[in-house]
Amino acid sequence: MIYEVFRQERKGQAFAHAGSVEAPDLAFADDYAREQFGRRGESTALWVVPRESVHAIEDFVDELQKNYHRVDGYPLKEKLAKARERAGTARAS
């Protein structure tokens, strides 16, 4: 069984994926996670999760190219330059 281990470096911080351990059950997984991700004082807490409990999502459909949903889909720079041109306040450069 594979268990995914998440590690919190300091209290209050978000947990981040640390790695995974292979173990026959949760008790062993806890012990192995402690040894590999906690014994050097590098973590204040660990989350140990059976891999099958993790839902992975990898498909992000965007059939209609709705690029305005994305931060990089709306280039303000060009639009601003054109607006300035129309208003007669274009910058020298």
Next chain:
Amino acid sequence: MNAQELLELADDELILGWRNSEWTGIAPLLEEDVAFSSIAQNEIGHARALYELAARELGTTADELAFDREPGEYRCSKLVQLRLIPDWSRTIARHCIYERLDQARIKALKGQDDPELAGLAAKIDREEAYHRMHAEMWAERLAEEPRFTAALGELEPLFDLRDEHVPEFEQLWQEMTSVRRSVAGATW
């Protein structure tokens, strides 16, 4: 507790740490390899701290106690001397027996009048708690395994035997002290 009793405990920890570290790189699974090696390293750390205390009383150094005695002078239990590679069930049986009997010894040490000794025992006990958890986890897993249960019965009586050494202890001693003996009188 006198220096001789301290030495029994320190020798047990050193030799068991040594024997457990023989599994480094060859344990049945990698995660266990890391965990068991870490336990081995802790035991040797406990031995070092205990030798320091004994050394002060005996007017010597921890290194001299650990490496410069003759094989016959070591006071470790027969239980920890056995070379058990490649028998994992007997290794785990020894681990379980040792952790259980060691717990009683550490508990007595924590109640000592000497604050330094009692403090060290408390520190050791905090690490041993994880060793015990590890041992119990395996004991539960192997509870129905005849090789494991037979080994428990076979090995437990060895814990109190300290006046004689098993034949393979000599070889362990040879290896353990070989670097130290390779340059006589060197300061490392």
